[in-house]
Amino acid sequence: MIQKVRFILKNPKSKTRTAIYMLFAWGYRDEKGRYKPLKYPTGQSINPKAWDGQRTTGPYSAHINNELDKVKTEAVSIFLSLRDDDLTPAILKSELDIKLGRVEAKAVPVRKNEYVSEYIDKYIADIVSGDRMTFKDPTKKFAPGTIRNFKSFRSKFNDYVVESGKHYTFRDIDIVFYRHFSAWLKKLHTTNSTGKTIKQLKMLMQAAFDDDVHTNLNFKKKWFKVVSELVDTIYLDEHEIELLHNYNTSGGHEKARDMFMVGYHTAQRISDWYKINDQNIKTTVNGVPVIKIRQQKTGTQVSIPFIDPRLIALLENYNYQLPKISKDKVNRYIKIVCKKAGISSEKAIKVTSHTARRSACTNMYNARIPIGKIMKISGHKTESEFKKYIRVTDDEVTEDLSTHPFYTRE
Template identity: 30%
Template sequence: MKPYRPKIPTPRYQIINRRPNGQCLIQLRFNINGRRTHFSTSINIETKHWNPKRQRVKQVRGKEDVHRDINQRLERFAEIAQEIFVDYDYGRDLTPELFKEQMAIRCGRIEDPNAKATNLFQFAEQFIKAEQTKPNAKRGTWKKYLTVFNHLREFAAEHGKDTLGFSDIDWQFRNDFINWLYSPPRSHSQNNAAKILAVTKQFMREAEKRGLHSNRIYTQKDFGLRRVKTKGKVRLTFEELEALAELDLTDTPHLERVRDLFLAGCFIGTRFSDWYKVNRENIIEEPEGQLIQILTQKVRNRVVVPVFPVLAGILEKYNYQLPEMDIHTLNRNIKTVCKIALKDSRFQRIYSEGGDTKAEIVKKWERVSSHAARRSFASNFWEAGIPAALLMQITGHTTEKQFFEYIDVSKEQAARQFAKMALEVLKKRE
């Protein structure tokens, strides 16, 4: 017995938008599961030339060729509409919205988002859209991809190209692209250029996995760019944090709240987005003291942090509800606070600009931000002898390599710390 198949609807046409000059627009009308759906043909004709009975343009002397072409186009619109109906299980899987989208795609008005990409730009656009629509999509991830895609498009445009093919990603591209990233007005650091090139390689790798190309030049040794060791982030020592805590800010309560929130962050150890999860409900009472449990926002990990005396005092001061402010307000005002308390504190900033590594001595208050709190926590407690493995449970770093690149510890400090711990081990063996 043959399966039941609904009757294929007959496309109809109507004229709309009649204008004073006698022109009108031809619109296709199609019935989908009892719902009337319209699609513009974008064909304009003179109203008097339309034959509503035949649903076609009349043959008018002097316009035979033009009207014949219009009628052929209307035939094709009707064929496409019926093809879509059949392709979607005789309308069972078809909605008016999907019908309109498919009409636009098959008529060449828009690109098919699911079509097989034929170049790097088409694939990157599809890849980014897929990342954006994931149920657990993270803005930081897809925004990174979009930023790199924009760099690639700008690079191609300046080199007279509308797009980049998969075969264009070779050593010549690699060298030209890096030089372009280094050159003004971009003047990217070597580390930033390395990240951009790494994402470009990721686009190529993902496209290759989907069978879109066979160009493997991007996998060759040294095609990527090595990162250089820099030191551009501020860290405050325990002594400097004490100076902040002792600062009398009673006459400027808004700065007092900024100082207190920043100090709390220096003893919580997590990212700024997790500071406000510290409240009475998340306090665990233990015989050894209080602990805070936090479900981190970025990686959704549960971390447990001891409530140190400085943090305990701040929590009690604000009734276990830290001062509320956005990160921009904190970053702007903590500079003012540190300028008062630490005006003479300086550090050596090592940075990369346009591919060159440079160094300068800068004042800490000029560079301090909310991020300095987490870095200070990790650096200070590691110097105090807390093992990296324990600190990583709080800071969220997944490898010791990441952790030691993050903290502000010189080779000399690391050697002194090693000597101190080694002596303690040797004493226990005596």
């Protein structure tokens, strides 16, 4: 979408001064398909004799040309910031009037909870108490992990408030705020962490909008993006898992290794590892022992086969009461154990508690267990979500299927 700007005279044949208009075109067409540029009064006038087609050459030409440049610069700036948001000539004119000070902004009193920080406090208090339920299911409380995420968002937002020296209302959340806040976040956090924070801001703005706290819909515009990038995630193959399993932990860090292995054999997040005990071990109607838990993050109930002798031995070793160890310690110690067990240093340094879950899902897929069945264990909701999780493309799935007897007819 390329903009074209030119200036025209209201009456080029006038014998006296005539108004100068700006024509701003970017290919916009109305609902009837008619080409509609913006024709905007610049507030300047000139005798046609002193006009060369785009600039004035007569008396006071420097002042008039500077004013024309100002109008053009502001128009281009507004266009660049709003061009992805169904921009119309009427919207561009309205924004330009404000920028050039031709309309006076009305002072609007701040309503209760319209300050973002105040609303965040109330929002978190409501989801903790259960007075506010989840967006998708009005009968379901927010998971502890989600509450922690919103508290983390509050901390980051309040830090930004202090650094910027401004107490923001929802009306202040515009493209300038978005750009400054995003840039500030990127200086301190990863791209994905920045995107997660922006996503939470969008969720809060939607909630506040639904609560009639504000009418600002900037959070729905295309420029209000949730940025993300694919990170260099790794998984441990079956051979590397066996190295970990057989490693003698007499030198220390046994709990970190054992809990990582529990995470691998169950394909669960660390937040669900400690739910695994003898009370969660059930038997199916056909006599198959399984572990049944409800995932903390999603609330999804999963059923995990409890037949791997390595997992059984781990639970029996702790009398079905797994040891408590923090996520930070698992992440720190498992790198040491991986390296000592014979896994390359380059790979070992990237291993975290979550590598256990991703390794399980990836190895099950490589073992040609159908994706749908793996998802029943892992709790992933969609196949596309699962394939993105293990970094598998559609072409790789198709190539794998091409060797299946159904296609080869062997």
